[in-house]
Amino acid sequence: MKYRQAYFDEPLLFEKFDGETEPLPEGLVPKALERKSLELPNIPENDVVRHFVRLSEMSFGIDTGFYPLGSCTMKYNPKFTEELAALPEASRIHPCQDESTVQGALRLMYELQQMLRSIAGMDAVTLQPAAGAAGEFTGLLLAKAYHEDRGEQRTQVIVPDTAHGTNFASAAMAGYEVVEIPSKEGLVDLDALKTALNSKTLAFMLTNPNTLGIFEPEILEIADTVHDSGALIYYDGANLNAIMGKTSPGRMNFDIVHFNLHKTFATPHGGGGPGAGPVGVKEPLESYLPVPAIRQDGNEFKLDYDKPKTIGKVHSWYGNFGMFVRAYAYILRMGGDGLTKASERAVLNANYLRFRLQKVLDLPYQELRKHEFVLSCAKLKERGLRAADVAKRLMDFGFHPPTVYFPHLVDEALMIEPTETESKETLDSFADAIDEILAESPDVLKSAPHNTAVSRVDEVLAARNPILSWRMWQEQKKAGGEKPQ
Amino acid sequence: MLDALGIASVDELFKDIPESVRINGLTLPAGISEAEVVAKVRKVLGANKTPEKLPSFLGAGIYDHFIPAAVRAIQSRSEFYTSYTPYQPEISQGVLQALFEYQSMMCELTGMDAANTSMYDWATALGEAALMAHRIHGGKEFVVGRAMGRERLQVLRSYASGVGLKIKMVEFDANTGQLDLDMLKSQVGPDTCGVYFENPNFFGVFEEKVDEIRSLVPSVLVVGANPLSLAITKPPGEYGADIVIGEGQGLGNPPSYGGPLLGVFAVKKEHIRAMPGRIIGMTNDAKGKRAFCMTLQTREQHIRRQKATSNICTNEALVSIASTAYIAVLGGRGLRKLAVENMTAARDLARNINHLRRFKAPMFKSAHFNEFTVRSKIPYSRVHRELLRRGLHGGLSLEDRFPELGHVALFATTDVHGENERERIIKALGAIE
Structure with a gap:
């Protein structure tokens, strides 16, 4: 197309x-x-x-076309959940309202927590963090409180080289030194992990399947090793869409997990947000969760601020309630069977597309992937082309490009996550487009895109000469010199 | 697809998950139809009381303003709401331009040069502002005015804990509700990386001695503001603020039980490389046409990892777009009229409540914006129950937040109230024995 x-x-x-x-x-x-x-x-x-x-x-959403942005789980956003979130009973209630007047909101949040608990195999959930990275930060504060309560001051967080950038940044923001460990054949190197672990380790952060889309088969050994050193193991839930109903973070012995409702549970991404990043924990960490907790007392729901060991708050109120309504409705619609099927189809779609594309681009590491896979465009360098050129040219075919240059251990990476809501016809047309693009003259790719609102954008100029507002632009115009149109 | 992969069933795609960690499906109930879900969710939410049934005078940073239908129509364009962060600028010019316009509007309101596309909310914007002040100045103490929301203070403490920032408090003057300048003087020292105060503050009170406050702050000055108030009051940039933050929810977004919200974050030009969050810049495309893209990304987690200025990735971009549309629909003149109307309505409501035998409003002798304190002679919890019984939701009790103030609550009024609602609350308060 x-x-x-x-x-x-x-x-x-x-x-x-x-x-x-x-x-x-x-x-x-x-x-x-x-x-x-x-x-x-x-x-x-x-x-x-x-x-x-x-x-x-002049914008492009999932409703416009295929959006295989790796690790972002751009699945279809159902329309009925938008209508529900817009109801006055959801949107016009105030966070300081008397509890007796918001029983519906409290019930919905309580039940959503139960659903997430059950999907992840954890013991308790807070909905408060407003996004995945906020969930990571919250999780690390929980780990810190847990260790400090036991009289331990730990100073390091271990992160594998395949991890999302937010893992590193969240650990630093929580005040920890980041220890990065190299992977081996695209998997956690257990020896490297053992070397890095010591009595200073607060936690090990991992996503499974990892960002290459590969499931870590030694996950129980990994968790045991981490626990043996007294540290906790954190599950980055960005890739949860691969495993629902097949395994769970709880079953894999993770202590803390964050969810991305805007990925796995189909709430829209809004051009950058809002999302929601609830956090689940095992029982020993429950007492540290943010306030308030939501309690059920007979038929009544209550906000409980009486948690002496709490880490406090990470959001003004209870989190992104509008997203809770959407995710709750989505989970009810799908049910346990539907969510399991969603993961099966996400994995099937990814492997089918992987099968088609590994014929024309290199697939480092093993073949079998979960919900996403990473191809290398390194061999295109001899034709003077890079991954970005393929990505830019894909837009001319009506596809949003995959994630590029991540994870860093794959040279010229294209990270592709089709999700379960795409048809075989769409996957084939995407693979056909890549076939066609790779046969084109390098000049066509290097000058791409040709069919978008604007041609290739000068990001270097934008960074060298920042114009971040109308006000800054007016000043620059007055001062003369280098400037955009 | 199974045939192409040469497998008989999808189970073979999960053979890499060891038996030892396998589960056999989820224990959740089976899926139900869209119609059934809609009925169920409507029933659950039906237990909530909206301002249509229960007029409410709650504010405290979250305001229920009337939202023109055009705002929702714009926000509901699915090219906006189903798109991801605009990593690929060529195909995302619309989202990028809308966010650039948002940044520009926030700069005009705050008097700053640059703004990011959003933080999660006012509280996390405060946390990030404190960390940024620490990055700029290096000091380990951050001084804040106590007349602020408890929630914001709690979130600030969470954010400050990582780098070990000490939070020092400055009391408010018991008479005016404004910052106690003598105490500010004594709390600020060489290790103070920044000072934060709100204008209007948590009690709705305007700080008027802004130049004096600036002169007492030797490091980074952070000001928190209701952006609507900035349509009619001096932008903090004009009195020397380095960072201006606030809650943007009230600009065209419903309260949504406290989320999604919009953390406004704007700074002076010299600080742009220390900023957290996504920032959109203006540039050219290869053919010399004006274009927009995310910029200064070397500050961000996906490039700089543990050296990033913040961990934020997903933000509140769609809320920013809605706020941009709201300001555009109202226009600069409309926004000023609205601010004047809200301020006037709050002043008049306070005067009328003050005439009642059992109440004093406002308790502070200062100019207020859209909310004010109401002190009662009886415990506010009793007032609150009486109002609920009469089908009204009063303001936020401050009895546990500021116990020294006595039986006090914080009342707000906005354009969703007509004369009817305001008359009802005056009458109901007057009837309380």
Whole structure:
């Protein structure tokens, strides 16, 4: 399928500012604080709507086309969950309302926690973290509280080289030294792990299947080894979509896990967010979970702040409730059987696409993958091409490119995760497009994309000469010099 | 597909999961139809009382403003809401331009040069601001005004714990509700990496001595604000703030039981490389056309890993887009009118409550924005129950948060209230014995 994205030479809203500022009534705002002018545009509603509709046409969502962004689980976002989250009973309730007036919200959160507990095989869940990285940070604070409660000061977090970048950053933000261990044949090197582990280790962070899409078969030995040193083992739930109903983090002896509701449980990603990153723990860590906990007392639900050992809070209120409504409805719709089938189909789709593409690009490490796989474009270098060139050219065929240059241990990586909600026809058309692209002249790829709203964007200029707002741009224009159109 | 892979069943694709960790399906109930799910979820949520049934005077950072239908129509464009973080700029120009416009609007409101596309909420924006102040200055103490939300303080403590930042408090003046400047002077020292205060603060009170506060802060000044108030008050950039944060939920997004929210985060130009979060920049495409892309990514976790300025990846971009649409629909003039209306309504409501025998409002002698304290002669829990019985939800009790204030609650009013709701609450409060 060839694709042609819309292009509008759409001005910035600020370019329509009419110079008008609404006057303030006398004596309302204290003199010392009175604001004289506000340079925000005044535009008829019809034109505002057209502006944003045009911008939306210069954007690409799952509803536009295939979006095989590895590790991001871009599955179809059901429409009925959007309608439910928009109901006034979900959207217009205030977080400080008397508990007796929000029993529905509390019940929904309580039941969602039970569902997630059961899917992950954990003992307790908090919904509070607003995203996966916030879940990681929360998990590490829990591990810290757990160890400190036992009189232990631990200072290091071990992360494999295949881990998501957030693992490293979350560990650093929680105040820990990051110890990176190299993998062996795309898997955790048990010897390297043993060498890295010591009495200073707080936790080992792992995703299973890992970012190559390979399941770590020695997971129980890994968990035992970590536990033997007194450390905890953390499950990065970004790849949970591969294993529902087949195994669980709990069964693999993980102590802490975060979920990404915006991946596994089909809540939309909104051009970057909001997501939701609930955290599940085994019983010994339950008392440290953030406040408030949600308790069931007969037929009534309550917020419980009386948790003396809690780590405190990681979000103003209870987390991204709007996402809870969507995920809850999705899980009810799918059921235990449906979620298991979703993982089966996600893995089948990934392996089918892997089978088609390993004929034309290199597949490092073993063949069998779970929900995603990583190809190397290294051999294209002899034609002067890189992974990015293939990625950019894919857009001309109406596909969002896969994740590129990650994980770092694969040279010129393309990381592909099709998800369960794509048909064989779509997978075939994507593989056909890659076949066709690889047969094209290098010049066509290097100058791609050709059919998107704009051609290749100068990211180097953007970083060298940052223009981050209308205000900064106006200043630059005044100062002259290097500037965009 | 099974044939192509040469396997008989999908089970063979899971043979790499050892028996020792296998489970046989999930214990959740079987799936049900869309119609059944909709009925069930509606029933569960039906136990919630919305402001339509129970007019509410809660605020405390989360405000229920009227949202023009155009905002939801724009936010519901599925090219926006079903897209991922715009890693590939060529195919994502619309999302990128909308987010650039968001950053530009936040800069205009706050008087700052640059803004990121969002933090999770006001509280995590505060946590990140403290860490950023520490990165800039190096000091190990962060000073905050006590007239702030308890939740924000708790989240700040979580974020500060990693680098071992000490949080020092500055009291508010019992008479004005404003920052106690003498105490600020005594709390600030050479190890203070930054000072944070809110304007308006948690009690709805405006800080007016902003230049004096700035002169007392030798390091990074962080100001927290309700962005709507900034439509009519001096932007913190004009009184020397280095970082301005706030809660953007009220700009076109419903309260949603406290999430998703929108952490506003804006800074002065000299600090852009120390900022957390996604930032959109303006540049050119290969043919010289104006284009946008994510920029300064070497600050971020996916490039810099443990040396990143923050771990944030997924943020609240769609909420930012909705806020951009909201401000665009209202326009600069509409936003100022709305701020004036809300402030006037709160002032008038406070005056009317103050006329009641058992109540004083506001208890602080200062200008207030859209909310104010109400002190009652009887325990507020009793007032609260009486109001609920009359089909009204009063403000947030402050009895456990600020016990020294006595029987006090925080009341907010917005444009979702008509004269009817305001008259009802005055009447109901007046009827309490």
